[in-house]
Amino acid sequence: MSQTSPLAPARTLTETAAEDLVHGICFKTGPPRLLGAELEWLVVDAERPHRPLTPDRLTAAHDAARALPLRSRFTVEPGGQLELSSPPAASLAQCLADLQEDLTAVRATLREQGLVLRGLGRDRRPFARRLLTEPRYEAMEAYFDRTGPAGRVMMRSSASVQVCVDAGHEEPGPFGYARRWRLAHLLGAVLVAAFANSPGQGPYTGWRCARQALWEALDRRRALAPPLDAPPRAGWVRHALDTEVMCVRSDGPDPWPVPRGLTFRDWLRTGGPRPPTAEDLDYHLTTLFPPVRPRGHLELRMIDAQPGDDGWLVPVAVVHALFDDPEAAGTAYRVTEALSGTYGDRPAPRNPLWRAAARHGTAHPQLREAATACFLAAAEALPRLGAPPEAVAAVAEFTGRYVLRGRCPADDPQDLSTGKEARA
Numbered sequence: 001m002s003q004t005s006p007l008a009p010a011r012t013l014t015e016t017a018a019e020d021l022v023h024g025i026c027f028k029t030g031p032p033r034l035l036g037a038e039l040e041w042l043v044v045d046a047e048r049p050h051r052p053l054t055p056d057r058l059t060a061a062h063d064a065a066r067a068l069p070l071r072s073r074f075t076v077e078p079g080g081q082l083e084l085s086s087p088p089a090a091s092l093a094q095c096l097a098d099l100q101e102d103l104t105a106v107r108a109t110l111r112e113q114g115l116v117l118r119g120l121g122r123d124r125r126p127f128a129r130r131l132l133t134e135p136r137y138e139a140m141e142a143y144f145d146r147t148g149p150a151g152r153v154m155m156r157s158s159a160s161v162q163v164c165v166d167a168g169h170e171e172p173g174p175f176g177y178a179r180r181w182r183l184a185h186l187l188g189a190v191l192v193a194a195f196a197n198s199p200g201q202g203p204y205t206g207w208r209c210a211r212q213a214l215w216e217a218l219d220r221r222r223a224l225a226p227p228l229d230a231p232p233r234a235g236w237v238r239h240a241l242d243t244e245v246m247c248v249r250s251d252g253p254d255p256w257p258v259p260r261g262l263t264f265r266d267w268l269r270t271g272g273p274r275p276p277t278a279e280d281l282d283y284h285l286t287t288l289f290p291p292v293r294p295r296g297h298l299e300l301r302m303i304d305a306q307p308g309d310d311g312w313l314v315p316v317a318v319v320h321a322l323f324d325d326p327e328a329a330g331t332a333y334r335v336t337e338a339l340s341g342t343y344g345d346r347p348a349p350r351n352p353l354w355r356a357a358a359r360h361g362t363a364h365p366q367l368r369e370a371a372t373a374c375f376l377a378a379a380e381a382l383p384r385l386g387a388p389p390e391a392v393a394a395v396a397e398f399t400g401r402y403v404l405r406g407r408c409p410a411d412d413p414q415d416l417s418t419g420k421e422a423r424a
Contacts, residue, residue: 012275015241015268021281022237028296029177032166032324034088035095036297037316039103040159040305041082041117043110044125049118052125053080057113059131064109072102078140079156080131082106082117088164092320093388096313103309119311121198121211121304123157124414130156139247139256140287143219146260150217158198158211159305161312163319164297174326174333181232183329184292185225186336187322188302188348190374193357193367194402195315197304197409208361208410211304215289216349216358219244223289225347236294241265246287248273249280291348302349307409310390314398317391318378325381328374335373339366361408368406375399 013021043061045051053061058080065082066074072084084102089095107117130137130152137155144151165184168177192212200207207213215223226239241264247256257273264284267276285295293299303315322332343353353367362368379399382392402408 013268013278013281015265017278018241018264018268018276018281019237021278022240022285023233025296026236026240026294027167027177027181027233029167029170032168032175032180033090034166034297035090035092035316035320035324036086036088036164037095037099037312038083038085038160038162038164038299039099039312040077040161041084042120042123042159042305043080043082043115044118046111046114046116049116050125052128053115055080055129055131057115061110061113061115064113065106068102068105068109070102070105071098076132077155077159078130078132078137079123079128081159092317092382092385092391095316096388096391099312100310107309119159119197119305119307120414121159121196121209121410122153122214123159124199124201125157127153128156135249135256136247139258142255142258143246147219148217150214154211154214154218158214160211160301161195161303161305161315163300163303163316164295165300165319165323166297167294174329178232179333180298180323181292181294182228183323183333183336184298184300185228185348186340187332187374188291188300189339189351189353189357190336190367190371191300191315191319192302192349192354193361193364194371194375194408195303195306196358196361197306199410199414207359208363208408209304209358212302212349212354212358215291216355218289222246222287223291224350225290225292227347232294239290240285240288241268243284243288245284249283291354304409307412310394311398311409313391314394317382317387317395318375321378321381321385321387321395322374325378325385327384328377328381331377332374335370339370342366361406361410362403363406363408363411365406368403371403372399375403 062076072086075083086095086099168175168180192209196208198209198211200210204210204213221243226235245262245264247258291302306312321328348354356364362371379395
């Protein structure tokens with residue numbers, strides 16, 4: 001995806017300057033050329049995957065993986081989940097090859113420590129402690145605790161596949177950024193349903209995608225999509241500035257303040273607790289977690305981590321096909337627009353269709369029909385796009401095993417004694 005240029009150097013912002021900055025960086029328009037993916041994984045004991053790992057063992061595993069010469073960016077999530085973010089790639093083949101090479105190296109290193117990676121949208125082991133203690137995560141936890149336990153569970157126990165695509169042309173047409181922005185949100189519920197892989201527990205027993213339910217349970221705006229009836233740039237600018245500030249960073253040893261009810265626009269207008277800077281705005285944008293996040297490119301965040309060593313490549317390939325092949329994009333837009341018309345345009349994820357996707361997956365008849373059309377269109381498009389044979393085969397296998405049968409990965413029995421997903 002297009003590379004986002006940094007914000008201006010630290011300086012006090014006016015409201016107009018802040019609007020101009022967000023307006024200028026949220027969508028980098030141009031021909032869609034690049035693709036990327038961010039893969040989050042649970043780290044589990046190879047022999048006793050049902051047992052939580054000690055912090056020392058997790059940290060040692062992270063240190064060993066971090067020392068590898070990876071092409072992907074290596075990061076750690078608050079609960080110890082491991083994340084690999086690919087460099088922007090000019091083709092699906094390059095994106096998959098980069099991630100496969102890095103995953104092979106990471107898996108080999110972890111195997112030496114008796115550990116494996118597991119693709120599951122929500123960790124089913126006993127609730128994990130937070131591994132990371134940086135001020136950002138201390139403040140994030142304090143902020144989310146105000147609305148209940150969902151924030152802690154999301155931070156410590158969830159994992160996803162995030163696919164990144166270019167925003168697209170400024171002009172109208174199948175590659176226009178406004179159309180791609182809308183398609184990302186329309187398609188979101190179908191992707192939630194098809195790739196649901198976080199079977200629910202407790203209050204979410206019976207849900208296929210409990211991870212999505214956690215996002216819905218967070219505060220009323222931070223994880224919400226902006227209204228789609230507004231132009232994308234203007235809608236995102238308003239949404240970003242009218243969302244509460246999660247925290248106010250400081251250089252001292254004290255915890256960062258977590259103000260109540262202070263939107264970034266309020267902060268600009270009042271100047272307190274200190275005048276905000278462009279760096280504060282840049283940071284604020286990283287604390288917004290909508291299902292589709294514009295970061296120059298479009299970051300699709302609604303897909304659960306997938307089972308198996310190579311399950312992750314299916315959502316990457318499907319999203320690529322549905323956005324970057326004109327015929328497949330047209331099919332996906334038409335099918336999901338009709339589906340959205342039935343359920344209304346209430347912002348995701350607090351939309352009845354998204355909730356149905358999280359509860360039922362593709363067992364929901366209308367979502368099954370839409371997913372079938374989209375996946376078959378993607379399968380036809382991938383050879384036209386020059387996709388590698390293994391990606392074409394994986395999408396075909398997933399479509400037949402799950403989508404056409406009204407099933408999703410969460411419907412497979414989970415064998416916690418071996419750490420492997422049992423095949424139905």
